[in-house]
Amino acid sequence: MARKADPGKRDAIVRGATRIFAQRGYAGTRIMEVARAAKVGKGTIYEYFRSKEDLFFATFEQIMIESEAQVAATLAATGATASERLSSMADALMRSWLPKLDLYGLVLEFWSATTASPGRQLFKSAFQNAYTEFRQAVATVIHNGMENGEFEPVDAEQLASALIGSWDALLLQAWLDPDFKPLDACRTHMQVVLQGLAKPA
Amino acid sequence: MARKADPGKRDAIVRGATRIFAQRGYAGTRIMEVARAAKVGKGTIYEYFRSKEDLFFATFEQIMIESEAQVAATLAATGATASERLSSMADALMRSWLPKLDLYGLVLEFWSATTASPGRQLFKSAFQNAYTEFRQAVATVIHNGMENGEFEPVDAEQLASALIGSWDALLLQAWLDPDFKPLDACRTHMQVVLQGLAKPA
Amino acid sequence: MARKADPGKRDAIVRGATRIFAQRGYAGTRIMEVARAAKVGKGTIYEYFRSKEDLFFATFEQIMIESEAQVAATLAATGATASERLSSMADALMRSWLPKLDLYGLVLEFWSATTASPGRQLFKSAFQNAYTEFRQAVATVIHNGMENGEFEPVDAEQLASALIGSWDALLLQAWLDPDFKPLDACRTHMQVVLQGLAKPA
Amino acid sequence: MARKADPGKRDAIVRGATRIFAQRGYAGTRIMEVARAAKVGKGTIYEYFRSKEDLFFATFEQIMIESEAQVAATLAATGATASERLSSMADALMRSWLPKLDLYGLVLEFWSATTASPGRQLFKSAFQNAYTEFRQAVATVIHNGMENGEFEPVDAEQLASALIGSWDALLLQAWLDPDFKPLDACRTHMQVVLQGLAKPA
DNA sequence: CATGAATGAGGCTTCATTCAT
DNA sequence: GATGAATGAAGCCTCATTCAT
Numbered sequence: 001m002a003r004k005a006d007p008g009k010r011d012a013i014v015r016g017a018t019r020i021f022a023q024r025g026y027a028g029t030r031i032m033e034v035a036r037a038a039k040v041g042k043g044t045i046y047e048y049f050r051s052k053e054d055l056f057f058a059t060f061e062q063i064m065i066e067s068e069a070q071v072a073a074t075l076a077a078t079g080a081t082a083s084e085r086l087s088s089m090a091d092a093l094m095r096s097w098l099p100k101l102d103l104y105g106l107v108l109e110f111w112s113a114t115t116a117s118p119g120r121q122l123f124k125s126a127f128q129n130a131y132t133e134f135r136q137a138v139a140t141v142i143h144n145g146m147e148n149g150e151f152e153p154v155d156a157e158q159l160a161s162a163l164i165g166s167w168d169a170l171l172l173q174a175w176l177d178p179d180f181k182p183l184d185a186c187r188t189h190m191q192v193v194l195q196g197l198a199k200p201a
Numbered sequence: 202m203a204r205k206a207d208p209g210k211r212d213a214i215v216r217g218a219t220r221i222f223a224q225r226g227y228a229g230t231r232i233m234e235v236a237r238a239a240k241v242g243k244g245t246i247y248e249y250f251r252s253k254e255d256l257f258f259a260t261f262e263q264i265m266i267e268s269e270a271q272v273a274a275t276l277a278a279t280g281a282t283a284s285e286r287l288s289s290m291a292d293a294l295m296r297s298w299l300p301k302l303d304l305y306g307l308v309l310e311f312w313s314a315t316t317a318s319p320g321r322q323l324f325k326s327a328f329q330n331a332y333t334e335f336r337q338a339v340a341t342v343i344h345n346g347m348e349n350g351e352f353e354p355v356d357a358e359q360l361a362s363a364l365i366g367s368w369d370a371l372l373l374q375a376w377l378d379p380d381f382k383p384l385d386a387c388r389t390h391m392q393v394v395l396q397g398l399a400k401p402a
Numbered sequence: 403m404a405r406k407a408d409p410g411k412r413d414a415i416v417r418g419a420t421r422i423f424a425q426r427g428y429a430g431t432r433i434m435e436v437a438r439a440a441k442v443g444k445g446t447i448y449e450y451f452r453s454k455e456d457l458f459f460a461t462f463e464q465i466m467i468e469s470e471a472q473v474a475a476t477l478a479a480t481g482a483t484a485s486e487r488l489s490s491m492a493d494a495l496m497r498s499w500l501p502k503l504d505l506y507g508l509v510l511e512f513w514s515a516t517t518a519s520p521g522r523q524l525f526k527s528a529f530q531n532a533y534t535e536f537r538q539a540v541a542t543v544i545h546n547g548m549e550n551g552e553f554e555p556v557d558a559e560q561l562a563s564a565l566i567g568s569w570d571a572l573l574l575q576a577w578l579d580p581d582f583k584p585l586d587a588c589r590t591h592m593q594v595v596l597q598g599l600a601k602p603a
Numbered sequence: 604m605a606r607k608a609d610p611g612k613r614d615a616i617v618r619g620a621t622r623i624f625a626q627r628g629y630a631g632t633r634i635m636e637v638a639r640a641a642k643v644g645k646g647t648i649y650e651y652f653r654s655k656e657d658l659f660f661a662t663f664e665q666i667m668i669e670s671e672a673q674v675a676a677t678l679a680a681t682g683a684t685a686s687e688r689l690s691s692m693a694d695a696l697m698r699s700w701l702p703k704l705d706l707y708g709l710v711l712e713f714w715s716a717t718t719a720s721p722g723r724q725l726f727k728s729a730f731q732n733a734y735t736e737f738r739q740a741v742a743t744v745i746h747n748g749m750e751n752g753e754f755e756p757v758d759a760e761q762l763a764s765a766l767i768g769s770w771d772a773l774l775l776q777a778w779l780d781p782d783f784k785p786l787d788a789c790r791t792h793m794q795v796v797l798q799g800l801a802k803p804a
Numbered sequence: 805c806a807t808g809a810a811t812g813a814g815g816c817t818t819c820a821t822t823c824a825t
Numbered sequence: 826g827a828t829g830a831a832t833g834a835a836g837c838c839t840c841a842t843t844c845a846t
Contacts, residue, residue, distance in 0.1 A: 006830085025313055027228030031816065041832040046817065105313070111377075112226055112306070112313040128378060152396075155389045161381075162390030165370025166363045173366060176312070177329060180362070188356050189363030189394075195353075196397025207805090232841060233808095242807040244843085253841065408809085427715055429630030433837065443811040448838065507715070513779075514628055514708070514715040530780060554798075557791045563783075564769045564792030567776060571768025578714070579731060582764070590758045591765030591796075597755075598799025609826085634820060635829095644828040646822080655820065 010048045013038040017059045022106035026056055057122070060110055063103060064126060070096040071130070075137050082145025083194045089138065090167060090190050094183050097171050104175035135160045142197075151197040163193065211249045214239040218260045223307040227257055227314055261311055261324060264304060265331060271297035272331075276338050283346030284395045290339065291368060291391050295384050298372050305376035336361045343398075352398040364394065412450045415440040419461045424508035428458055462512055462525060465505060466532065472498040473532070477539045484547025485596045491540065492569060492592050496585050499573050506577035537562045544599075553599040565595065613651045616641040620662045625709035629659055629716055663713055663726060666706060667733060673699035674733075678740050685748030686797045692741065693770060693793050697786050700774050707778035738763045745800075754800040766796065 016038030020029050031052055035042040049055040073096055077088030097104075110123050138160035145151035166189055170182035217239030221230050232253055236243040250256040274297055278289030298305075311324055339361035346352035367390055371383035418440030422431050433454055437444045451457040475498055479490030499506075512525050540562035547553035568591055572584035619641030623632050634655055638645040652658040676699055680691030700707075713726055741763035748754035769792060773785035 009830090025228070027226075030814095042816095043818080043832050043834095044830080047830065047832095052816065108309065108313045111373075112309045124377065131374075154393060155385070158382075158386040158389040159393060161374060161386045162367045162371060165374060165386075166367035169366025169370040170363060172312075173332075173362060176325065181359075184356070185359040185362045185366075188359040192355060192360060192394055192397035193390075194397070196393040196395065196399075198397075200401075210806095231839095236808095243841095244807050245805080247842070248805070411809090427630070429628075432835090444837095445811050445839080446809080449809065449811095454837070510711065510715045513775075514711045526779065533776075556795060557787070560784075560788040560791040561795060563776060563788045564773060567772025567788075568765045568769035571772040572765060574714075575734075575764060575768060578727065583761075586758070587761040587764045587768075590761040594757060594762060594796055594799035595792075596799065598795040598797065598801075600799075602803075612827095633818095638829095645820095646828050646830095647826085649821070650826070 009038075009040065009044070013040060013045055013048055013055070014058055014062050016040075017055050018062065018103070018106060021056065021059055021109060022102050022104075025105070025109050025112075031055075059106070060123060060126075063106065063110075064130065067130070071134055071137075074134075082141050082148065082150050083198070085141050086138070086145075086163075086194065087187075087190055089141065090163070090186050091183070093167055094171065094186050098174070098183070101171065101175045104172060108172075131164075135164055138164060145197065149199060152199055154197065159193075163190075210239075210241065210245070214241060214246055214249055214256070215259055215263050217241075218256050219263065219304070219307065222257065222260055222310060223303055226306070226310050232256075257314070258323065260307070261327070264307065264311075265327065268298075268331075272335055272338075275335075283342050283349065283351050284399070286342050287339070287346075287364075287395065288388075288391055290342065291364070291387050292384070294368055295372065295387050299375070299384070302372065302376045305373060309373075332365075336365055339364060346398065350400060353400055355398065360394075364391075411440075411442065411446070415442060415447055415450055415457070416460055416464050418442075419457050420464065420505070420508060423458065423461055423511060424504050424506075427507070427511050427514075433457075459524070461508070462528070465508065465512075466528060469532070473536055473539075476536075484543050484550065484552050485600070487543050488540070488547075488565075488596065489589075489592055491543065492565070492588050493585070495569055496573065496588050500576070500585070503573065503577045506574060510574075533566075537566055540566060547599065551601060554601055556599065561595075565592075612641075612643065612647070616643060616648055616651055616658070617661055617665050619643075620658050621665065621706070621709065624659065624662055624712060625705055628708070628712050634658075659716070660725065662709070663729070666709065666713075667729065670700075670733075674737055674740075677737075685744050685751065685753050686801070688744050689741070689748075689766075689797065690790075690793055692744065693766070693789050694786070696770055697774065697789050701777070701786070704774065704778045707775060711775075734767075738767055741767060748800065752802060755802055757800065762796075766793075 013034065016036075017029075017034045020034045020037050024030075024033070029052075031045060032042055034055070035045055038045070045055065049058060070093075074089050074092040077085060077092045079085040079088050110127065135157065139156040142151065142154065142156035142159060146153055146156070167186060170180075170185050174180045174182040214235065217237075218230075218235045221235050221238050225231075225234070230253075232246060233243055235256070236246055239246075246256065250259060271294070275290050275293040278286060278293045280286040280289050311328065314324055336358065340357040343352065343355065343357035343360055347354055347357070368387060371381075371386050375381045375383040415436065418438075419431075419436045422436045422439050426432075426435070431454075433447060434444055436457070437447055440447070447457065451460060472495070476491050476494040479487060479494045481487040481490050512529065537559065541558040544553065544556065544558035544561060548555055548558070569588060572582075572587050575587075576582045576584040616637065619639075620632075620637045623637050623640050627633075627636070632655075634648060635645055637658070638648055641648070648658065652661060673696070677692050677695040680688060680695045682688040682691050713730065716726060738760065742759040745754065745757065745759035745762055749756055749759070770789060773783075773788050777783045777785040
């Protein structure tokens with residue numbers, strides 16, 4: 001038998017690629033550096049991925065899969081009231097992403113990648129799908145709050161968009177500026193929002 | 202940033218570069234294509250800019266200068282109350298950017314570009330300076346609101362960060378999805394936030 | 403004005419490529435070496451040819467064009483009788499190719515190239531066309547000889563094929579073995595053949 | 604030329620290599636494809652052959668050995684007269700190669716391969732040796748014909764070169780053009796040649 | 805000044821060969 | 826012995842930059 005196929009090797013490459021792509025961007029990434037990061041020969045990468053672009057897609061896929069879990073955790077955020085659930089969601093989202101802020105560069109790179117190359121249209125739709133799904137979840141909580149008389153009437157989808165946007169943007173800001181405290185800003189913001197939503201007693 | 206005689210030609214190049222960079226991203230942009238877009242010979246570009254990176258920075262600079270005007274317009278937003286001023290600022294910002302959404306790809310590319318290359322650190326700080334300045338302006342309005350008893354006490358800087366973040370993110374969303382209506386979402390959000398800030402009568 | 407386009411540069415590259423391809427074969431040829439042979443930068447080759455294969459085609463084309471002239475010279479071979487014309491043709495062909503024996507490797511490479519690659523089907527047909535044309539010319543002389551009572555009846559096309567084949571093969575042999583004298587062998591052969599064709603007085 | 608235990612496996616590899624080399628040429632052949640054709644693991648090939656070039660040589664050797672038998676058959680061609688023996692030889696040669704025309708690409712590839720690489724000089728001499736041997740055999744028959752008064756005096760070696768050349772070339776032509784009938788052309792040619800050689804009664 | 809032909813450093817990728825299993 | 830996963834040298838090609846005109 002030949003050297004047994006190490007199923008962990010593909011993962012190692014994707015992990016290496018994730019790091020390097022995040023650090024250098026797609027165009028700035030040298031396959032050679034990914035190989036070094038994965039502790040693999042340059043040629044080995046091509047045993048698992050047809051091309052640099054293919055590897056990029058795979059990396060993207062992996063991020064999506066992993067963030068799926070985070071989103072699930074976020075969506076599972078519980079609380080007695082809609083208010084509490086919204087707060088929990090925001091907190092869960094921020095906290096799940098904060099330790100992986102380095103991936104933000106990668107996410108940006110993906111977003112940016114939607115700009116060019118026809119084959120990368122995939123990114124855009126996959127991204128939008130994930131975004132839409134998440135927005136629906138947030139909107140649902142707001143709807144619940146309105147239905148049970150907790151919240152004033154409001155366009156839930158629109159508000160959800162703005163909320164998620166602010167969360168995203170705060171994380172982005174944190175990635176740009178290591179001194180920035182996104183969690184505090186988020187909580188301050190949510191407190192005001194929830195206050196604004198609340199029906200006067 | 203060599204400055205040569207004909208400023209009209211320099212502008213033409215920057216304008217061409219802006220379009221191409223926005224369309225293709227930094228790495229995806231070919232100097233040749235910029236030259237074509239500016240109706241200039243390829244060599245001419247190097248009469249006005251030392252390198253591709255230099256041109257990229259000049260393009261960024263141009264965006265900053267132009268958005269300066271928009272920011273000024275935003276900051277000039279008036280209103281009798283802090284509430285009204287905040288609303289006006291949000292509206293002004295959104296409306297000033299909406300017609301230039303195509304530049305958003307470029308802004309993204311700038312953010313993304315801050316990731317790598319030591320020379321591009323310049324971008325990052327310039328960007329952060331602009332951001333900080335704008336946040337201060339927003340925070341000041343919130344402070345005013347608190348001082349004149351219009352708003353409940355709140356961490357103005359943190360809230361300003363979250364607000365600006367949401368505005369940015371909504372524009373980004375609009376760039377990604379042409380059907381998205383960022384202005385409506387922004388207004389809905391601002392209404393809730395202002396309601397949350399308002400001191401009960 | 404930019405550096406004036408040197409129309410001789412394309413030719414220089416093709417000439418260099420001809421030499422290197424002949425020496426090393428298609429696969430054995432390094433673009434870099436062609437560049438050196440043409441005294442041109444590596445990149446310059448790609449200003450004139452899209453790819454290595456494209457350059458190979460161009461080289462082939464050039465050979466065809468040049469051998470066209472030789473074939474024309476061969477076909478123009480005169481003589482009072484069909485016998486003399488056939489002799490002259492053989493001599494002319496051999497003599498026109500002998501100084502360019504180094505191209506034989508290239509011709510072989512072209513033939514060999516017909517083996518693989520779908521795009522190279524062109525070679526095969528171009529080659530066959532040239533071959534057919536030449537065979538017709540030789541066959542015509544034989545026909546003339548039969549018509550004017552100089553030659554015994556014979557299948558002119560078949561004989562032409564065999565004659566041209568022997569000429570080709572003798573040149574090939576000369577290319578393989580520098581000591582071999584193809585002209586002598588050719589003349590000996592032609593003498594026998596013409597004797598065999600001749601009607602008894 | 605490492606010789607390992609299982610000669611059947613070695614043969615299988617050579618047979619596979621022969622097919623693939625003939626189809627794709629030396630440079631166009633992937634070791635992996637040879638392995639597949641031989642139903643062997645890629646690594647196994649290196650148990651039997653030091654390198655791709657070594658395998659190529661072994662393939663050539665095999666061809667030589669097999670064509671040895673054909674040459675022997677050709678040389679064994681009998682006949683009452685030198686004329687008949689020459690005719691028989693030509694016929695035997697053509698008929699023995701016709702069913703193996705697909706190998707012609709490989710032979711071409713061998714010729715072509717003699718062009719480059721110092722290590723391949725081996726091919727060239729082996730080839731020339733075989734060629735020389737065969738030419739001597741043909742020349743001997745012609746000599747016999749002259750000695751027994753059947754043929755006019757002629758340079759037997761030179762004529763032999765031309766005859767063998769034409770045979771080779773006709774087979775080559777048949778390989779290039781499946782519609783071509785080399786046997787007919789050969790017979791026509793030989794008839795003329797023998798007529799030319801014959802002493803007038 | 806303006807131009808674009810020329811250049812070559814450096815990237816991605818292939819594939820013969822090795823070697824752990 | 827047999828295998829095929831792993832490897833990295835080496836090739837083709839791109840494209841920012843230079844420079845002769």
